Amino acid sequence: MDKTINNKAWFLVLPVFLIVAFSAILPLMTVVNYSVQDTFGNNKFFWNGVGWFSELLDLSTDLGARFLASLGRNLLFSAIILAIEVPLGILVALSMPREGWRVAACLVILALPLLIPWNVVGTIWQIFGRPDIGLMGYTLNKMGLDYNYVSNSFDAWCTIIVMDVWHWTSLVALLCYAGLKSIPDAYYQAAQIDGASRWAVFTAIQLPKMKRVLLIAVLLRFMDSFMIYTEPFVVTGGGPGNSTTFVSIELVKIALGQFDLGKAAALSIVYNLVILIVCWVFYTVMTNADNERAQPVGGA
Amino acid sequence: MARIDLVDLAHSYGGDTYALKPMTMTWRQGGAYALLGPSGCGKTTLLNIISGIVTPSHGKVLFDGKDITNATTRERNIAQVFQFPVIYDTMTVGENLAFPLKNRGLARDVIGKRVKEIAELLDLTPFLDRKAVRLSPDAKQKISLGRGLVRSDVAAVLFDEPLTVIDPHLKWELRSKLKALHQALDLTMIYVTHDQTEALTFADTVVVMHDGAVVQSGTPEELFAKPAHTFVGYFIGSPGMNIVPAEVKGNEAKIDGHTIKLNRTYDSLPVGAKIEIGVRPEFVEVAPPAPGLLSANIERIDDLGRVRFARVRIGDVKFAAKVPNGFLVPDNTAGLVFDPAHIHVYADSLLVEGRA
Numbered sequence: 001m002d003k004t005i006n007n008k009a010w011f012l013v014l015p016v017f018l019i020v021a022f023s024a025i026l027p028l029m030t031v032v033n034y035s036v037q038d039t040f041g042n043n044k045f046f047w048n049g050v051g052w053f054s055e056l057l058d059l060s061t062d063l064g065a066r067f068l069a070s071l072g073r074n075l076l077f078s079a080i081i082l083a084i085e086v087p088l089g090i091l092v093a094l095s096m097p098r099e100g101w102r103v104a105a106c107l108v109i110l111a112l113p114l115l116i117p118w119n120v121v122g123t124i125w126q127i128f129g130r131p132d133i134g135l136m137g138y139t140l141n142k143m144g145l146d147y148n149y150v151s152n153s154f155d156a157w158c159t160i161i162v163m164d165v166w167h168w169t170s171l172v173a174l175l176c177y178a179g180l181k182s183i184p185d186a187y188y189q190a191a192q193i194d195g196a197s198r199w200a201v202f203t204a205i206q207l208p209k210m211k212r213v214l215l216i217a218v219l220l221r222f223m224d225s226f227m228i229y230t231e232p233f234v235v236t237g238g239g240p241g242n243s244t245t246f247v248s249i250e251l252v253k254i255a256l257g258q259f260d261l262g263k264a265a266a267l268s269i270v271y272n273l274v275i276l277i278v279c280w281v282f283y284t285v286m287t288n289a290d291n292e293r294a295q296p297v298g299g300a
Numbered sequence: 301m302a303r304i305d306l307v308d309l310a311h312s313y314g315g316d317t318y319a320l321k322p323m324t325m326t327w328r329q330g331g332a333y334a335l336l337g338p339s340g341c342g343k344t345t346l347l348n349i350i351s352g353i354v355t356p357s358h359g360k361v362l363f364d365g366k367d368i369t370n371a372t373t374r375e376r377n378i379a380q381v382f383q384f385p386v387i388y389d390t391m392t393v394g395e396n397l398a399f400p401l402k403n404r405g406l407a408r409d410v411i412g413k414r415v416k417e418i419a420e421l422l423d424l425t426p427f428l429d430r431k432a433v434r435l436s437p438d439a440k441q442k443i444s445l446g447r448g449l450v451r452s453d454v455a456a457v458l459f460d461e462p463l464t465v466i467d468p469h470l471k472w473e474l475r476s477k478l479k480a481l482h483q484a485l486d487l488t489m490i491y492v493t494h495d496q497t498e499a500l501t502f503a504d505t506v507v508v509m510h511d512g513a514v515v516q517s518g519t520p521e522e523l524f525a526k527p528a529h530t531f532v533g534y535f536i537g538s539p540g541m542n543i544v545p546a547e548v549k550g551n552e553a554k555i556d557g558h559t560i561k562l563n564r565t566y567d568s569l570p571v572g573a574k575i576e577i578g579v580r581p582e583f584v585e586v587a588p589p590a591p592g593l594l595s596a597n598i599e600r601i602d603d604l605g606r607v608r609f610a611r612v613r614i615g616d617v618k619f620a621a622k623v624p625n626g627f628l629v630p631d632n633t634a635g636l637v638f639d640p641a642h643i644h645v646y647a648d649s650l651l652v653e654g655r656a
Binding site for chain 2: 187189192195200204205208209
């Protein structure tokens, strides 16, 4: 086939290129630029090579210790909230009504937490948990529990986890509900005829049919919880001590608190890479799951 | 295996309208039945009542004389194949077939043996270790069927338009397979469809439903030769039966002022009923116009390959008639020659038996 080559067409791409360059490429390159340099002030920069990166991955340095500890906290946090929100979301979706006005009522109630801005969610729970004026904090203390998220790391973790579960379980539930709704009645009828127990119906029909939406839910929840910043920042400010300082909070501290641009730039690049890798893993898993469905074979 | 009796059965999904009007009928053990009717005539409701997915609002369902109206699907030992193949995605073909037996807690070696037998019967043996999702629709439909057959005590196998998603060239094959299975296993099979070809080729007894009621049940030949209801005449056969309003007196019928001789005598037709005569296009021939023949306007000729049918008009009534081989069709009008042995008289859509 003959192709017409018209170099003028490149001009049509130019506006997009300019916008992307201005909004993404230039800032990213600035970060890369900072990550390989050091400064002693006065806007004078020195070449530092991969210095920041090696420091970042070395536990014995201050930067490395802080980064790896916060990364560990982040992973632990994501693991905990996934372990709670996914089964809980499935459970909520399973117990939702399948038809009638109750469906609409449930959907609205479930969607409410999702519509609240992050910093408001943080503020709600910050006040809710206060031992002096917060409904939850006050009640817990009255019940004889020594609950104080400002001074006790365990309490701080519990508060943030419960907050995240409250905020985001709805998302998992809604996605699962959509997956469940797409299962034709015939499947349930066939299972009935086959004498399947409730558990067998769940494992043989519902779970496999929800697999794809569940993967999306897990991906979304992992990404969101891995990048979490606003809510814990508003509730605990990263404390007590460093116990709820996640990578994003650490990053802001280094970049804007200490103004260590080189360290912060290196950190954000590594942070970004971690997220990219996780995305790639999920993408691969999901497309593989798709391929499994394609190409029916034989059997007449 | 069972005989199924429906006693005064009726079903309403609420309100005054009946999805299924009161009926009493028997499905004999080992019979191959087709439940034929247009969409919305209540055939799927009837099927779901037999399988226990729907509990009827009136009447009883008996399996071998035992009342199972309120028994669960599981207790009834019914197998059902749905319109779209239902398979368990995560399982292999073998695991799919074993599923109903596993749920009933059978020993593993018994299950294995039974699954092998059924797979052999359905030509699924080469696929036993394959994931069931990857198979073609017809193989999936066989798995659905296999899950029903694998239980040795299954009372009846119900099919709800099972060939909907199957490629046309495989439909024939799968239907013959069903027929062969029916003969080999001596099972009661009930097959719901709106396709008359499917019904007539599969079943020894075709049950025609219309508007929530069974209008006729009989062999394909009976349905063709002697429709008990004008709907059966019209629904079965292609083209369907001609239904023409007529005045019937004694052994004569008057259509559009023209008198046709009948083989039987009709003395006691219900007064005030709508009287029609029905005759299949196969038993009416077009001929050159002649004084003794009912004349009709020819609208077009349908050539179906082996036969030609003339679409004609008598007054306002549309009519179809066979065109004899080698007959040169006149331009606009033709005479119609009736075969009196195949003319039926209907009063308010129901067949009236005349006196010989």
